[in-house]
Amino acid sequence: MKIKVFSGSHKGREGNTLILVEEFLKGAEEAGAETENIILIEKNIGYCRGKFECWLKTPGMCTIRDDMDDLLPKFMASDIVVFACPVYFDNVPAIMKNFIDRLAPLLLPHFEEDENGEYRHAKRYEKFPKIVVMSNAGLPGQTNFEVESLFFRRLARTFHTELIAEIYRGEGEIFRGKSNLMLKLLLGKYKKMLRCAGKEIVENQKLSEKTITELEKPIVPASLYIKFGNEEWDRLCEENKVD
Numbered sequence: 001m002k003i004k005v006f007s008g009s010h011k012g013r014e015g016n017t018l019i020l021v022e023e024f025l026k027g028a029e030e031a032g033a034e035t036e037n038i039i040l041i042e043k044n045i046g047y048c049r050g051k052f053e054c055w056l057k058t059p060g061m062c063t064i065r066d067d068m069d070d071l072l073p074k075f076m077a078s079d080i081v082v083f084a085c086p087v088y089f090d091n092v093p094a095i096m097k098n099f100i101d102r103l104a105p106l107l108l109p110h111f112e113e114d115e116n117g118e119y120r121h122a123k124r125y126e127k128f129p130k131i132v133v134m135s136n137a138g139l140p141g142q143t144n145f146e147v148e149s150l151f152f153r154r155l156a157r158t159f160h161t162e163l164i165a166e167i168y169r170g171e172g173e174i175f176r177g178k179s180n181l182m183l184k185l186l187l188g189k190y191k192k193m194l195r196c197a198g199k200e201i202v203e204n205q206k207l208s209e210k211t212i213t214e215l216e217k218p219i220v221p222a223s224l225y226i227k228f229g230n231e232e233w234d235r236l237c238e239e240n241k242v243d
């Protein structure tokens, strides 16, 4: 099974998202998957020009020559693609949205009705990869992912495929904080669940109820995260102050 991750943190390899992705991929690899993690910020990806040239002038191909020439075939050669990114103002960050806009050549221009009586563009290819989404937000709580969850459900519908798993981690800054022994243990437990998720996706193409429940639990109580988080913001404001 081929799994490609498209990682959309603007911080690239420094991102908290990467920590989630790496653990998930460890589990997937242990279960036999062939994986690749593509860091979008390291790629040259222009903005969609919005003129439908990929449907009209060069059907199935964008008229912009950049790294999407390489990424589109990689996307389509996958059994599962993982969209991995932080939450930026309740939504996906610009780099991820830009990448998604550039997937337009994979569809046909023609409209069609789907099985629920909604409309979408017809598919250019018979089979599209299944989708997993992994995201983290700086604030605690699952409500931070409401927009992303709806967005990726709609995206799976648009691309004639299935959203097989959603892994959302609030309290995302916890991975960067100074770690005491207790926190190390809690993070270790969470990372183990991520590896478990990677394995389950390869073996069953879905997550078990137990894994979903464990992954959604707060790592520390929200009140504690907010208290220590604010102390850390104070420290960082002081440290970075320009005289």
Ligand SMILES: Cc1cc2nc3c(=O)[nH]c(=O)nc-3n(C[C@H](O)[C@H](O)[C@H](O)COP(=O)(O)O)c2cc1C
Binding pocket: 009, 010, 011, 014, 015, 016, 017, 018, 085, 086, 087, 088, 089, 090, 091, 136, 137, 138, 139, 140, 144, 172, 173
């Ligand atoms: C411009 C911007 C907007 C953000 N908006 C939100 C938000 O709406 N909700 C939230 O919980 N966190 C928000 N965050 C915090 C990030 O989601 C958080 O820092 C995350 O851990 C970053 O992941 P990364 O290190 O992989 O980039 C925002 C961060 C930035 C830079």
